Amino acid sequence: MYENTAENVSENITVKKEKLPDHKRWHKQDTTWALSLFGTAIGAGVLFLPINAGIGGIISLLFITILAYPVMYYGHRAFAKIIYSSKAVDEGITGTIREYFGNRASKIFNLIYFLIIYIIMLLYAVAITNTISSFMVNQLHLNEPPRAILSLVIVLGLIAIVNFGQEITIKVMSMLVYPFIASLIFIGIYLIPQWNMSILDVSNISVASTGKGIIGMLWLTFPIMVLSFNHIPIISPFVIKQKETYGEEATDAKCAQIQKYGYILIFTVVMFFVYSSVLSLSPQDLALAKEQNLSILSYLANHLNIPTINYIAPLIAFIAIVKSFLGHYVGGYEVMRDMILESSRARGKELSEKAVKTSILIFMVLTGWYAAYANPSILGMMESIAGPIGAALLCILPMYAIRKVPALAKYKGKLSNVFVTVVGVITVLALFKTFF
Secondary structure: OHHHHHHHHHHHHHHHHHHOOOOOOOOHHHHHHHHHHHHHHOOHHHHOHHHHHHOOOHHHHHHHHHHHHHHHHHHHHHHHHHHHOOOOHHHHHHHHHHHHHOHHHHHHHHHHHHHHHHHHHHHHHHHHHHHHHHHHHHHOOOOOOOHHHHHHHHHHHHHHHHHOOHHHHHHHHHHHHHHHHHHHHHHHHHOHHHOOOHHHOHHHHHHHOOOOHHHHHHHOHHHHHHHHOOOHHHHHHHHHHHHHHHOHHHHHHHHHHHHHHHHHHHHHHHHHHHHHHHHOOOHHHHHHHHHHOOOHHHHHHHHOOOHHHHHHHHHHHHHHHHHHHHHHHHHHHHHHHHHHHHHHHHOOOOOOHHHHHHHHHHHHHHHHHHHHHHOOOHHHHHHHHHHHHHHHHHHHHHHHHHHHOHHHHHHOOOHHHHHHHHHHHHHHHHHHHHHO
16 A cells, blocks of 8 residues: 555656756746846836946946846845745745744844835835926926925825725836836937947046045945845745746756846846936036936936927836835835734734734825935935845845855855855945945
């Protein structure tokens, strides 16, 4: 009886393996996932990358061009590795951290993860307010509205949209991803006649840089670069799906294959848009865009006397930033809700979903309104807070896990690990840039 059972199990396993797709071939669903990585990585943050990439002239532009792809590829590959090597892979990154480092580490991770989502959401509240205000003044030729009222109306409107129709909102956001990408390509092509070579003038660096010299200027490109291409939230579902589709043994190779081609696509589109935008302006213009706290599209609309750009560019910027704001709000809301409920249960209290939702809504509205009204430097906050926190999750966490967790020992000793670690440390140290 036991022999027959063993034979049946063996036959079932063989049949199951035979049904799995060949992981070495490229399948339709691989294309879908490559585009999903593409769509998640390209968000509103890309609209601020050209400013940071070109503000220091050709040196900073070439610096980002050389580093952007390896930072994106090796960082997210490492993040995928620690997930699919876990026995709790089906629980995603939270279950993975819990398995490797315990419940306390999992809670700390959730807190840090929430902070980066929340901070970026606040920055997008600022960006939306500035985009609308700039459009009203420069394109519609209206008087600038009181910022306190405008910012409150915008934040209330956005949060109302997502709370009264979250599922519809998410679907609409998903539908907007590819038109947004197409619009970036269109803008990049449309700007070609405006290209000039002022970016090649090295003397412009001293005029438009951060005031901390070339080394300081290049240092501050790391946080924006890491943040602009960061798409950690989709890595967990991506890995889980590849394991389900191709089996555990093929997950590593299939993830690497899809990520490789997806990231080539991301890099090509983003850097084309960055180069086209930067070549259409001077480093001084880009410094002014940073000072005015505008996205590159809003600044282009105000600076270039081209009717198409004047109206289409702010609209694209608005849609992109709104899409990213709503996405970060949904993610931040869910993580914050789970943290509050878990914390209350640990203290023996049971809070109602309604009370938790109301508390989060009030918190999000008040802090979002204050941030949008205060108008902090978007690129400054990315450089000094959001970027370094993002690098801690994307670069430092996977490298620490590979070094400390026995299940990840097979990934030790790779040169790419050294590269990711160095990039992570340099970026995290940007937290202390004001002291240098």
